[in-house]
Amino acid sequence: MNPKVDDFINNATKWQPEIKQLRQLLLDCGLTEEFKWRMPCYCFQGNNVVLIGNFKEYCTLSFFKGILLQDSNSLLSKPGENSQSMRFFKFTNLEEIIEQQSIIKAYIYEAIEIEKAGLKVIFKSNTELELVEELQIALDKNPQLKTAFEALTPGRQRAYNLHFSEAKQSKTRETRIEKYTQRILNGKGINDCICGLSKKMPNCDGSHKYSTAENE
Structure with missing residues (x-):
């Protein structure tokens, strides 16, 4: 666990329980915890996989290569209209994270497999x-x-x-x-x-x- 992420969580004015839960899910999936762009970042063999973000209205779990995920449940959103790669989950309470825990982990494991396969976004x-x-x-x-x-x-x-x-x-x-x-x-x-x-x-x-x- 990265101490900078501890500081990030302790200094967060909102979404602390949600961020802690997302953090545990990511660590359970075997990702390495780092701190980049002033946010918790989770990596696989040195490659960025997921970011945790906290905003005024919600917190997020953003996949760097989200466009490559199947997203069969249509749960991911685009950061912007022209975003070509990143896709993210949006959460507004702890309960929905807990309820979707198995689905979220499935997305994380799929993202890890994408890195293992060396897939790139065109x-x-x-x-x-x-x-x-x-x-x-x-x-x-x-x-x-x-x-x-x-x-x-x-x-x-x-x-x-x-x-x-x-x-x-x-x-x-x-x-x-x-x-x-x-x-x-x-x-x-x-x-x-x-x-x-x-x-x-x-x-x-x-x-x-x-x-x-x-x-x-």
């Missing part, structure tokens, strides 16, 4: 830019980030995508995406100046480094 894009998988998942999960990223110029989009894709490990790619999320939300490119000191706006020319040295 993303459709209206542009020629093929986004790295971790970035596409982050955009599907966060509509605000998706809107901000799509508002960037094609060159800025390519620069971010290249920087993220250069990392060899998925965990490193996720860390890079998380690091630059706020910059993207602010409408800035990866090489844009954010201190206002550059003489080559909007590009960064390293002026902030010289300013820091002068003040030391």
Whole structure:
């Protein structure tokens, strides 16, 4: 059990019993507990499988490759109209989680089998830019980030995508995406100046480094 998840639950103002129950289900299924994107994340052999989320009106259990699940019970929802991969359960009380426990576990085990088989989501894009998988998942999960990223110029989009894709490990790619999320939300490119000191706006020319040295 990850202590950061303990803190997440203890600091949650709503849905504590529901999150605890979902957590136990996921751990019972043999997933590894981590903490990513400020949420409990459950992985299989290093691959992201499920996220627990808490919102004002409900809590969620989100499957990264939910589109690949059979969902024969039609219980999963889409985070947004254009979401290509992630699908989620929505819960509003503890009782429905307990009542659907066997069904929820079946979905989790199916998601694990998808990882064992090495199945990938084939993303459709209206542009020629093929986004790295971790970035596409982050955009599907966060509509605000998706809107901000799509508002960037094609060159800025390519620069971010290249920087993220250069990392060899998925965990490193996720860390890079998380690091630059706020910059993207602010409408800035990866090489844009954010201190206002550059003489080559909007590009960064390293002026902030010289300013820091002068003040030391």
